[in-house]
Amino acid sequence: MSDATAESAIVGDWGGADPFAPSFRDDPYPALNQLRESDPVNLTPVGTWRISRYADVADVFRNAPTSMTLPDGSSPNMDDQDNRGSFREFMLNKDGPDHIRLRRLVLGAFTPRALKNIENQIELIVGEALDKALKEGGMEVIEDLALRVPSRMICRIMGLPEEDIDLFTEWTAMRTNAFFARFLPDEVVVGARKAGEDMADYFEAMIKKRRAQPTDDLLSNLIQSEEDGDRLGDVELAVQAIGLLTAGFETTIGLIGNGTRAFIENPEQSRLLKEQPELAANAVEECLRFDTPVLFNWRVLTDEYKVGETVLPTNSVLWMMLGSANHDPLQFDNPDVFDIQRKNVGHISFGGGAHTCLGNQLARMEARHAFRSFCSRMPQAKIRYDEFEWSESFFRVMGKMPIEFS
Ligand code: HEM
Numbered sequence: 084m085s086d087a088t089a090e091s092a093i094v095g096d097w098g099g100a101d102p103f104a105p106s107f108r109d110d111p112y113p114a115l116n117q118l119r120e121s122d123p124v125n126l127t128p129v130g131t132w133r134i135s136r137y138a139d140v141a142d143v144f145r146n147a148p149t150s151m152t153l154p155d156g157s158s159p160n161m162d163d164q165d166n167r168g169s170f171r172e173f174m175l176n177k178d179g180p181d182h183i184r185l186r187r188l189v190l191g192a193f194t195p196r197a198l199k200n201i202e203n204q205i206e207l208i209v210g211e212a213l214d215k216a217l218k219e220g221g222m223e224v225i226e227d228l229a230l231r232v233p234s235r236m237i238c239r240i241m242g243l244p245e246e247d248i249d250l251f252t253e254w255t256a257m258r259t260n261a262f263f264a265r266f267l268p269d270e271v272v273v274g275a276r277k278a279g280e281d282m283a284d285y286f287e288a289m290i291k292k293r294r295a296q297p298t299d300d301l302l303s304n305l306i307q308s309e310e311d312g313d314r315l316g317d318v319e320l321a322v323q324a325i326g327l328l329t330a331g332f333e334t335t336i337g338l339i340g341n342g343t344r345a346f347i348e349n350p351e352q353s354r355l356l357k358e359q360p361e362l363a364a365n366a367v368e369e370c371l372r373f374d375t376p377v378l379f380n381w382r383v384l385t386d387e388y389k390v391g392e393t394v395l396p397t398n399s400v401l402w403m404m405l406g407s408a409n410h411d412p413l414q415f416d417n418p419d420v421f422d423i424q425r426k427n428v429g430h431i432s433f434g435g436g437a438h439t440c441l442g443n444q445l446a447r448m449e450a451r452h453a454f455r456s457f458c459s460r461m462p463q464a465k466i467r468y469d470e471f472e473w474s475e476s477f478f479r480v481m482g483k484m485p486i487e488f489s
Contacts, residue, residue, distance in 0.1 A: 095126030115407035135407040137414035144435025152400040162226030162264035163470040173326035221487035233335035242300025259477040286321040337376030337480040356458040366423035372430035
């Protein structure tokens with residue numbers, strides 16, 4: 084396919100890496116590596132283009148003329164019958180001034196200065212989780228650590244009751260499927276729609292409450308900016324809250340869960356972090372690269388653009404294969420090796436350009452504490468693979484990973 088132009092291509096193929104096949108997420112990297120080698124600019128059977136090389140993905144984010152939607156404003160991936168709570172109104176699906184305005188309204192809650200104020204709370208939550216694990220001789224890594232830290236922190240930032248975390252856990256996992264619902268089985272789409280409805284009910288009621296009785300948190304601040312005349316309507320407001328909760332929950336569960344697994348499966352790296360805790364920040368970057376929580380995202384070309392050797396026409400839908408780019412040997416030495424001392428670990432797990440993940444500093448800070456404490460305090464552990472489960476999420480997130488200490 085590589086010398087072709089998009090016009091001459093009629094039917095594509097998955098190149099051995101069908102991201103919707105149930106077995107794909109067990110270990111997507113061998114298939115993604117093969118796809119990147121054999122067809123780095125791949126036309127899929129559903130008519131989208133998958134961009135797999137690091138340099139191409141980075142170039143598109145930086146330089147290509149793109150939008151998040153098709154010319155008629157519809158989403159190339161989302162379910163157009165999805166109604167209340169639809170991510171079509173979330174900042175991630177907006178371009179230009181509409182996007183900037185929504186992003187600016189929440190940015191303040193995620194600056195390094197704002198985050199510094201909550202760092203000790205992260206340390207406390209991690210500490211409690213590990214005390215309990217030591218007492219019990221093991222832990223359910225997802226429920227007790229990977230989920231506990233980001234769920235509590237996003238609740239505190241947004242001003243949501245922690246008693247509702249179980250509800251959020253169920254909703255956000257289902258809701259991630261809404262991002263690519265067009266390509267998912269009916270029962271998954273129905274579940275994602277239902278989660279959107281339930282979340283819209285929840286947030287509309289919560290917004291009413293906060294309007295009557297403002298508190299010092301992100302949700303109340305958003306309501307306040309609306310009342311200061313920034314025209315953020317109730318639906319828009321509820322959707323930003325749903326999007327933030329989903330983004331802040333699921334992705335970081337993936338980072339802490341997948342990273343902890345990488346440490347357990349590579350005990351020499353865990354020992355290294357214990358001996359040199361100053362490696363924690365680099366270790367977080369390596370975890371983000373090595374087992375990427377969001378395997379792909381999307382862009383739509385608003386003009387023709389050459390990617391690698393292929394000229395892609397206007398309105399092409401591009402899927403940016405972040406997980407593949409992070410394992411590209413042209414960018415990283417021995418990319419399939421987990422090495423927390425890796426130099427130039429500049430992964431692309433937070434996307435790029437105007438939409439670069441807004442919560443990246445929060446996620447990094449949570450993971451830094453989780454990994455540093457886990458490796459320094461926990462004895463050698465064994466994963467109980469017979470009880471291992473993936474979650475309902477579209478992202479690369481586990482549902483269960485019980486471990487016991489040896
Ligand atoms: C390891 C954790 C995380 C990963 C891997 C991740 C990944 C991503 C990715 C791939 C994007 C799309 C970027 C693009 O299209 O170029 C994104 C956007 C976004 N993320 Fe994250 N994210 C993480 C944590 C968080 C957290 C903790 C929050 C906080 C609430 C958050 C909020 C957002 C928001 C609001 C956007 C949309 C930004 C925009 O459209 O301007 N993320 N994230």
